[in-house]
Amino acid sequence: MRLASLLAPFTLGSPRRRARLLAAFARAEHASMLDLRLAAAATPSPARQAAYLSHALDEERHARTFAAAARENGGSDPVLGDAEDLFARRGELGFLAFVHHGESRGRRQFAALATRAERLGDARLATTLTAIATDEAQHESYTGALLVELSGSEAGARKALRRARAWEAWRTFRRVGRAMAGVVWTVSMTLLYFALLPFVLLVLVARPARRGLVPR
Amino acid sequence: MSRLRTVAGLLGHFLHRQRFFLAPLLLVLLAAAVLLVLTGGLSYVAPFVYAIF
C-alpha cells in the first residue's frame, strides 16, 4: 500500500513508534481473531466453520507475534482488541467481503513495512512481517474463493467488496464524528462541572460519606 | 417509547422522600442529557471504570 510505504519511515523510525505500531497490529489481529471465532460459531457450513477456525488460529498467532515484537521494542502488553461481530451485523457475505478486503490491505501493508524494516537493518522484524504477509495472502485467496462461491458469481463478489468498502468508509466517517463529538462533550461537560459548586455544597451537607459499619 | 419507563424510574428514584434533597441533581443530569443528545452517545473503557461510573 502506497500510504504504508510513505508512512513507514515515521512509523518504524524509533523503537517507541515501532512498539506502538506493533501493538496496534497485535490489537487488530486479536480483534480479527475474535470476529472469526464468532463467525465460526455462526456459519451454517461445517467446511466454512473449519476454515474460519483455522484462520482465527493464524490471527491469534499473529497477535502473539506482534505483541512479542512490541515488547522487544520496549512496549508493554498491548490492550486486547474487541470484536465487531461483523458476521451478525453484515451477514456472512458481508463479513467475508470485509475480511477479504482487510486481508488484502494487511498483506500490502506488511509487505511494504517489511521492505522498510529491511532497509533499516531490522532483519528480524522484516522476516516476521514477510511471514505474516504470506499468511495474509493465503487468507485473501480463500476468502476470495468463498466470496465467489457464496455470491454465486465473480460479479457478485465484486459487488460485495464494493459494499464492504463503502461500509468501511461510512464507519470511518462515524468514528471521526464520534471522536469529534467526544471532544465537544468533554469540553462542555468540564465547563458544566465547574458550574456545579452549589450542588457540591448540597451533597456535602445533605449526603456526607458514611464511614465504617452502618447498621440497617 | 419504552424508554420512558426508565426515565420515570430515574425521576422516581431521585424524588423519593428518602433522598428528595438530591432532587436538584436531576438538573445536572438533565443538562448532561441535553448535551449528550447534542453530541451523540459515547462509551468508554478503563480499569477502574466500575468504581467511578
Place this chain on the structure above:
Amino acid sequence: MSAVLGISGGYHDAAAALVVDGVVVAALQEERLSRVKNDPSPPLRAARACLSIGGIAAPDRVVFYENPYARIERVLVSLLRGFPRTFRQFPRAIGAQLGSKLWILDDLAEGLGVPRAKVTFVAHHEAHAASAFYASPYPRAAVLTVDGVGEEAATAIWHGTEQGLREVAHVDYPCSLGLLYAAFTAYLGFAVNEGEYKVMGLAAWGSPRRREELAKVVQLSSDGGYELDLSYFAFHTDTELGFSSKLEALLGPRRPAERPWDLETAEDRAYADVAASLQALLEDALLGLARTARKRTEEECLCLAGGVALNAVANARIAREAGFSRVFVQPAAGDAGGALGAAILGAMKDGAPRPAPMRDAALGVAVDAGEANMLASALGFAVKRVDDRDAEVAGRLSRGEVIAFVDGRCEFGPRALGQRSILADPRAAATRERINRAVKRREPFRPFAPSALAGTELRWYDEPGDDMTRFMTTVRRAKDTTLGAVTHVDGTARLHTVDPESRFGALLSAVERESGIPVVLNTSLNGAGEPICATAADAVAFFAAHAVDALVVEDVVVTRRPS
C-alpha cells in the same frame, strides 16, 4: 411454569442464569461465548444460550442484578464529593451512565424480545447474597458479601432465614476491600480485575512484614468495620490508577508491569512481602466482619459472596477462625454470580420455591463431541473415538502427558471443576513448570490445584474436604511434598474434592487404578489472557495453539500426527 432470567454485567464479567420453577437450569458467563475475557457487555449471547438450554422461547421475567438509578446517584454524588479533583472523570463517568448504563433494562428488553415491563432489578449486594445463600445447603445462615462496589455498598452482612434475606449492616463505597485489593493489584504491576489471583499466589512467597505500615492505609475497628485512608488511593478520582503517590511514598515505587518476575531477586521478594502484607490485612478485615456477622445473627453457618470471596486463602482462614461450623462459597462468587442471585430472587418473588443446594457448577453449554471430531479432522489432527474414555485419559496421564479435557456442560464461574480442564499427573513439580511456561505462559509463582476423589483427601491434606472444597474456593495444607506439582510454595493447595458418583469422580477412580492415587492436577482450559473454553471449536482451537499432548472431548481423542 415460570421462567426467570437473571442478568449481571455492565462493569465486568457479565453473565446470565435461568431459573425455571425454582430449578437452576442454566448459568453462563458472556465471555465463554464472546471469547472476550471478563466481557462486561450486556450478556445477550449467554442469555439466549441459557434460554435454549432450558427450551424456553421467552422468559416470564428478566431480573438485572443492580439498581441502575441508585448507581447513577452514587456516581454523581461521589463525583461531587471529590470536587474539584474529579473534573477529568466527570465527563466520562456521566457520559457512560447516561449514554449506556442507565438504559440497560431497555437494552435487555429489546435484545431479548421481552416487554420492558417484565424487566426489573434487584440490589447488587442482595443479588450476591442470594447467589450464595440460596445455592448453599444451609436453611439458615449469616451471609457476608464483599466486592469492589455495587450501587453504594461495598460490603454487607445479611441474615438468611426461612423468611428470606435481611440486611444487617453494610460499609459504603469508597471504603471497599475489593478496590483495596484492586489498587494493590495495579501497584504490583498486574491487570486490575484479572491479576487479583496473582497477588494471592504471590503472597505465599513473601512474609507480611509490611503489615504495620498497611495499618495506616486501612484501619480496622472493633465492631468489625474498616475504613480506608483515601489519601493512599486514587480509584475514587481516577479511572486508570487505583493508588496515589502517597502509597508509593509509603511502600516504595510501583512495580513495572512489563518486567518478568524473578523471586530470586531482593526487589521482587520485597514486592512479594507487600502482597503477603496485603493478604494478611484483607484476612484480618474479613475475619472482623465474619465475627460480627456471627455475633449479630447467631447462626452456625456462613455464606460468602462477592469478588473478594474468590480469595481461597482468606476463605480458609475464615472457616478456621471466625467461629462458624460451616462455610460455603459458590464458585461464581464474583459479579457473574449476581446473575444467579437475581434469577433466584426473581423466581422466589414470583412464588417459586427455594432452589435445591448447588451440587455442581456444570450449568453452561454442552460440548458436541461430533463437532470436535469434524473440526480436528479438518485441521489435520489425528482423531479417534475410544470405548473407555476414562482408562484412555488415566493411561495418558500416567505416562506424563498433559491433557486438555472437555466433558459435558461448561462450568459457571472462574474455576475448572472437571468439565473444561487441563489435567496432568500431580506429582512431578516439573509438570507444573511445563504447563506454566508452555501452556499458560504465566508467572512461575502461580500454583495449580489438585482434584481428589472425595474421601481420600486426608491421605495428603491436614483436614478433610468441606462445603467449599467441592467448588475449589478454599485451601488445605499438604502433609508432605508427594503431590509436588499441586503444592504451593507455602505448603498449601487449592483442593477440589470430587463426588465419586460424578463423571469426573469416575475418571479419578480410573486414574487411581492406573497410578495408585485418585488425584490429578486440574487447571482451567484456557491460554494466557483467554476465557475458559466452552464449545468444541474453542477446545480444538486451544489444542491447535498450545503444546498439550492430547485433547479429549468426551469419547473423542485428538492428537498431533507425527511429523
